[in-house]
Amino acid sequence: MKMSPLSPPALTLAATAFAALGSEHRLAILRRLVRAGPEGVPMGALGADVGIEGSVLTHHLKQLVSAGLVTQRRDGRRILCSVAFDRITGLSDFLLSECCADHGGHDKGTAHG
Numbered sequence: 001m002k003m004s005p006l007s008p009p010a011l012t013l014a015a016t017a018f019a020a021l022g023s024e025h026r027l028a029i030l031r032r033l034v035r036a037g038p039e040g041v042p043m044g045a046l047g048a049d050v051g052i053e054g055s056v057l058t059h060h061l062k063q064l065v066s067a068g069l070v071t072q073r074r075d076g077r078r079i080l081c082s083v084a085f086d087r088i089t090g091l092s093d094f095l096l097s098e099c100c101a102d103h104g105g106h107d108k109g110t111a112h113g
Helices: 008-020 024-039 043-050 054-066 085-096
Strands: 070-075 078-083
Touching: 008 054, 008 085, 024 043, 024 054, 024 070, 024 078, 043 054, 043 078, 054 070
Parallel strands: none
Antiparallel strands: 070 078
16 A cells, blocks of 8 residues: 655645644634634634633744644734635645545545445
């Protein structure tokens, strides 16, 4: 069962993103932002929604931004946070790119259920 080689940059990007998700707090932040959609959520409301505020929230957001999973933009005096949906889709594609490759005769799309 040999896996197709992935380029080192692709592996590095995926590993960085998955490492950033290795925290319950960061997963909670990301899930909240996914629910908000592309509009995003102001940082203050985000912290209140997930029960993380101040420097702890800033620390977790910094890691998610660094991994390319979250973007931040100014809106007047507020900082809006939103999910980088293209990056999340890319991670999903990365995980599923070889779905069922070793399972002969079945469609990729039907292997899950």
